[in-house]
Amino acid sequence: MSGEEVVAVAAAVETAAPIGETLDLMTALQLVIKKSMAHGGLARGLHEGAKAIEKHTAQLCLLAEDCDQPDYVKLVKGLCGEHNVDLLTIPSAKTLGEWAGLCKIDSEGNARKVVGCSCVVIKDFGEDTEGRHVVQQHIKSH
Secondary structure: OOHHHHHHHHHHHHHHOOOOOOOOHHHHHHHHHHHHHHOOOEEEOHHHHHHHHHOOOOOEEEEEOOOOOHHHHHHHHHHHHHOOOEEEEEOOHHHHHHHOOOOEEOOOOOEEOOOOOOEEEEOOOOOOOHHHHHHHHHHHHO
16 A cells, blocks of 8 residues: 555545544544445335335435425335334435436536435445444434
8 A cells, every 4th residue: 555545545534534523423424334335235215115124125215305205205104114114314315316326427526416205215335433322322312
């Protein structure tokens, strides 16, 4: 490993969370979703999410607060309650869709054409990260 690579890795770690500071819940969720997506452990949308919950492979379910269909919300909450899956709410479906990779990334690294996603289910957290610990501590305390 050359010196340049070490500097790049250290810079990437510092941008994720400055040393000594704890992650807030939304940043931690974003990191957890990205790791889960990289490991193939993410189900996006109602159909994929319901299948993952009913197969007992779901570990965490994220639901958008701005979902305007009450039957959708009722179904997701009911499935999570029935199968003992933790449920967290995210303020915006667009934000959840961007985190789940339902967008185009332009040459400058900005998200374009973001598609809203009202339900994301994490089946596999991937690596054991600080973000995962923050999310699990939040779930235990609530």
